[in-house]
Amino acid sequence: MKANKPxxxxxxxxxxxxxxxxxxxxxxxxxxxxxxxxxxxxGVLQEGRRLxxxxxxxxxAVGFLKQAEAFxxxxxxxxxxxxxxxxxxxxxxxxxxxxxxxxxxxxxxFPGQAxxxxxxxxxxxxxxxxxxxIVAALTAIYELHADLESGGYIAVxxxxxxxxxxxxxxxxxxxxxxxxxxxxxxxxxxxxYGSSRFMAPEEFVRGSLIDSxxxxxxxxxxxxxxxSDGSRELADWRASEALYRVARKxxxxxxxxxxxxxSAFYNGWLDxxxxxx
Numbered sequence: 001m002k003a004n005k006p007x008x009x010x011x012x013x014x015x016x017x018x019x020x021x022x023x024x025x026x027x028x029x030x031x032x033x034x035x036x037x038x039x040x041x042x043g044v045l046q047e048g049r050r051l052x053x054x055x056x057x058x059x060x061a062v063g064f065l066k067q068a069e070a071f072x073x074x075x076x077x078x079x080x081x082x083x084x085x086x087x088x089x090x091x092x093x094x095x096x097x098x099x100x101x102x103x104x105x106x107x108x109x110f111p112g113q114a115x116x117x118x119x120x121x122x123x124x125x126x127x128x129x130x131x132x133x134i135v136a137a138l139t140a141i142y143e144l145h146a147d148l149e150s151g152g153y154i155a156v157x158x159x160x161x162x163x164x165x166x167x168x169x170x171x172x173x174x175x176x177x178x179x180x181x182x183x184x185x186x187x188x189x190x191x192x193y194g195s196s197r198f199m200a201p202e203e204f205v206r207g208s209l210i211d212s213x214x215x216x217x218x219x220x221x222x223x224x225x226x227x228s229d230g231s232r233e234l235a236d237w238r239a240s241e242a243l244y245r246v247a248r249k250x251x252x253x254x255x256x257x258x259x260x261x262x263s264a265f266y267n268g269w270l271d272x273x274x275x276x277x
Contacts, residue, residue: 008046008053008096013088018055021089026051034108037061037178043099050099052081057092064178065093071177075151079144079174100173102166106159106195116160126165127226131238134226135273137165137172142219144174146266154183155215159195160225184211197225201253212261219265220250220258242272 007025014021022028022044029050030043038061042053056062065086072083072095085096103122110121117124126134141163145155156179164173179193187210192203200217202208224247228236232251237244246268252258259265 008044008051009085011085011087015090018089018092018094022053036108037064039065039178051084052097052099053094054097055089055092055094057090062093065095067181068176068178069095071153071180075148075153077144077147079140079172080177081173081175097175100164100166100175101169102164102171102173104161104175105163105165106161122165122167123160125167126163127229131227133170135239135243136170137163138223138226139269139273140172141174141222142262142266142269145215145219146261146263148180149212149215149262152182153180154185154210154212155180155218156210157193157195158218158222159198160222161195184209186210197230198222200255202255213255213258215262216250216258216260216265217252219262220247220252223247224251240272243269246272 008022016024019028022042026044026046028042028044032041035041037056038058039054039056041055044051044053054065056065069083069086072080076082081097081100083095083097087094087096105123105126106116107122110116110118110123115121115123119125126137145158148155157176162174162176164175165171187203187206187208190204190206192199192210194203198218198221200214200221202210202214223243224230224232227238227243227247231237232248234241234244246265249257249268250259250265259268
C-alpha cells in the first residue's frame with residue numbers, strides 16, 4: 001500500500017472514485033455488483049488483512065447504509081461481522097467490515113427457485129446438510145434475534161441472502177442489516193422489503209403493525225425454508241415433530257396464534273430441540 005494513502009480502517013472522507021481508491025489502497029479480490037439494493041461491495045486485501053467494503057451512491061441506499069452503521073454500532077454479537085469504519089466517498093458512502101469466510105446462501109448467481117435448487121448452489125448444499133447442522137444454524141439465528149428483540153430492534157428483510165455459511169468449518173455469520181430498525185412500527189408502504197418466502201402476511205398491508213410477532217413468523221418461515229423446502233406439511237419436514245409444531249405455531253398466518261415474542265419462540269424451539277437431543 002502506498003504510504004501516502006490512508007488506511008481503510010481510519011479514512012473518513014475521500015473525493016476519488018471508490019474503485020480507484022480501493023485499488024490504490026490494497027488489492028481488490030472480489031466484487032459483488034449484481035445486487036438490486038443499489039450497493040456494490042468489494043473484498044479488499046490491505047496490509048495482509050481481508051476487508052469487506054459496502055458502497056452506495058443512490059440516496060435511498062446511502063440511507064440504508066447509515067441505518068446499518070447505527071445498528072452495528074449499537075449491537076455486537078459473534079454472528080455479526082464487525083463494522084470497522086465508515087466514510088464519505090464522493091457522493092456516496094461506504095462501510096468497512098471485517099471479512100468472514102463462507103458463501104451467501106442466496107445470491108444473484110443462482111436466482112429464483114430454479115437457482116436455489118441447482119446442486120452447486122450454496123442454498124441447495126445447505127439444505128442437504130445433516131439435520132442437526134441445519135437445526136444448530138437456525139438455533140444460532142434465533143438466539144441472535146431474541147437478543148436483538150431485547151435491544152428493541154425489529155428484523156426487516158431477513159432472508160437466506162443474509163446468511164453466510166462456511167461449509168468447511170460449519171460456521172455461520174449473518175450480514176445485511178440495512179433495514180433492521182428500532183420498533184415496533186406501522187407499515188407506511190404497500191409492501192415491506194424482503195423475500196416473500198420469509199414474510200408475514202401483515203408485511204403486505206399498509207397500516208399494519210410490524211413487531212415481534214412479525215419477526216416470530218419470519219423465524220418460523222426460515223425453519224420451513226431449510227427443513228422442508230418451504231412446505232408446511234409434516235410429511236415434508238426433515239426434523240422432529242416437536243420442532244415442526246414450534247415452527248408451525250410461529251409461522252401461523254394469524255398473528256394471535258403465534259408466539260408473542262421471538263424470545264418465547266426461541267425458548268420453545270430450545271425445549272423441543274433438547275427434548276430430542
